[in-house]
Amino acid sequence: MPRSKRSGSTRLLTVLVAGLLCCSLLGGVGAVTASPSDVYVTVSDIAVSDDEPTTDDAITVTPTIRHSSGHDGGFQVTQVVLEAPDRGKVDEADALGAIASGETIDVPLQTTFDTAGEKRLTVKVRGIKEDADGNTQQVGVIERPVYVSVSEPSSDSEPDPRLRIDADRAVAGTEVPVTVTVSNGDDEALTDLVAHLDSNGTVEEPTRIRPTLEAENMTTFEFQVRADEPGPDRLEAALEYDDGNRVETVQPIRVEPLREDVDLYVSVLEHNESTALQYRVTNRGNAPIDDVSISGQTESEQLPGATIATVDAASAETVSIPIDEALTGTAEIEAAYTIDDRRNRTTRTIDLTETTATESGVGLGGGQSIIAAGTSSAGSLFGAVIVLLGLGGISFLGYRQWNR
Incomplete structure (x- = not known):
């Protein structure tokens, strides 16, 4: 082969390799979302x-969810579901709050069975990973099977009433609503x-007392339980x-330690020539x-106050107050609230000149959930465009080199 052709081939190969390396690097820059492998959440x-x-016995299935990621941030448990193959979802718990790295949470779920036989149940966990900067990432479904052997009850005697205990999430120092359900499967009334x-x-x-419970009927008794110490309870x-x-x-339960994390923010909203002051209270803790x-003060005037009855765990509430004109300068805001039978407060300093927005940018509505997936396809799309442009450029340069 003539030297000129060998030289041209060598240059063409060099261009192709360099171009592919650049495209791969740029494509990697486009997909800048946290890898799911960084999130270690298991049942x-x-x-x-x-x-x-x-059959008809109520059983309690209690999965333990463990978060063992090696960095700061929490895992928001948005939903835990118990499913049966022949019936679909049989029980669920949602909005369970966040667990930090190294922590666990027990979630009791209950079900009954209409027929005898070997039963395969499935526990499914969904949640959102949140890093120390508040960035969130949706985590895929975590599944684990449970096997139960169900038999027919003995028909030699009259059936006893059945009891079922349902309890909300238990947090130390707070009251937990508990419901006891009584089912009468007999053909005679209970007295x-x-x-x-x-x-x-x-x-x-x-x-609690009831005079009667009719045959083949059920009733509920409502209780309030205050869990004093974290740890296992029953x-x-x-x-x-x-x-x-x-x-x-x-019914075994696990009492979580009280985790208190309350944040406060204020902004000035402008819409249709009207102006409003909006407070937002975010409760990242595990108890309401x-x-x-809420109160506030700028350098020159007192801000209008506001009240919110309750902010549930792992949620946020906003309140908007009409004002005559936009505020400027620095504002000192404070929110006082009750938790664990005690009064506490949080404060924050906000530069109001940087918080002005229109309704299209910030909603004027009421309460909102802080559990939101932080996913974005912009990085991946950008990477794909860069790769295509790079390949097109390589093809053009290669053709010109070959033609020479």
């Missing part, structure tokens, strides 16, 4: 209250019902009926805050 254990129940709930914490009015429900008969059930009172 580390599943406890079953009775793995050999009879003189006395329901009692016990716990390691404090149960407000632990005894709810024990008992029902006395028909002058001496008694049935009991136990009540009786929120």
Whole structure:
């Protein structure tokens, strides 16, 4: 081969290799989202209250969700679902708040079975990873199977009433609503019902009374339990009926430590020649805050105050107040609130000249959830465009070199 052709081929190969390396680097820059491999969230254990129940027995399936990522930030547990292959979703819990790296959360779910046989249940966990800067990333569904052997109940005696305990998320120092459901599967009414709930914490009015429960019917008893200390606990429900008969059930729960994290923000909104001052209170903790009172002061005037009845755990609430004209300068704002039977407050300094926005940029509505996926396709799209342009340029340069 003549030297000129060999030289041209060598230059063409060099151009192609260099171009492909540049495209790969630029494409990598486009996909700048956190890798799901950085998020280590697992269902580390599943406890079953009775793995050999009879039909219509209520069992409790309690998965333990563990967050073990090696960096700052939390994992927002948005939904935990219990599914059965023949019935779909049978129970769920949502808006469970955030767990930090190294922490776990137990989520009790309940179900019953209409038929006997080997049953395969599935626990599904969904959530959002949040880093220390507040950036969020949707995490795919985490699944784990549970196997239960169900048998038919004995027909030799009359069925006892069935008890079921349902409890909200338990946080130390806060009240937990608990419901005890009594089902009467007999063909005769129950009389003189006395329901009692016990716990390691404090149960407000632990005894409830009903005169009767009709045949093939059900009723509920509502309780309030205050969990005093974090850690494992158990709810024990008992029902006395028909002058001496008694049935009991136990529900294990885990009491989380109280995590308090309240943030405050203020902005000035302009829309249709009207101006409003908007406060936003964000509760990133795991317990609701009540009786929120907001006040503020600029260098020259007092800001209008506002109140919010309750901000639930892992959520945010906003309130807008019409004002005559836009405010400028620095504002000192404060929110006082009640949590764990005590009054607390948070403060923040905001430069109002940098917070003015229109309604198209910031909503004027009410409460909003802070659990939102921080996904974006812009990086991936940019990378794909760069790769295509790079390949087109390489083809053009290669053709010119070959033609020479």
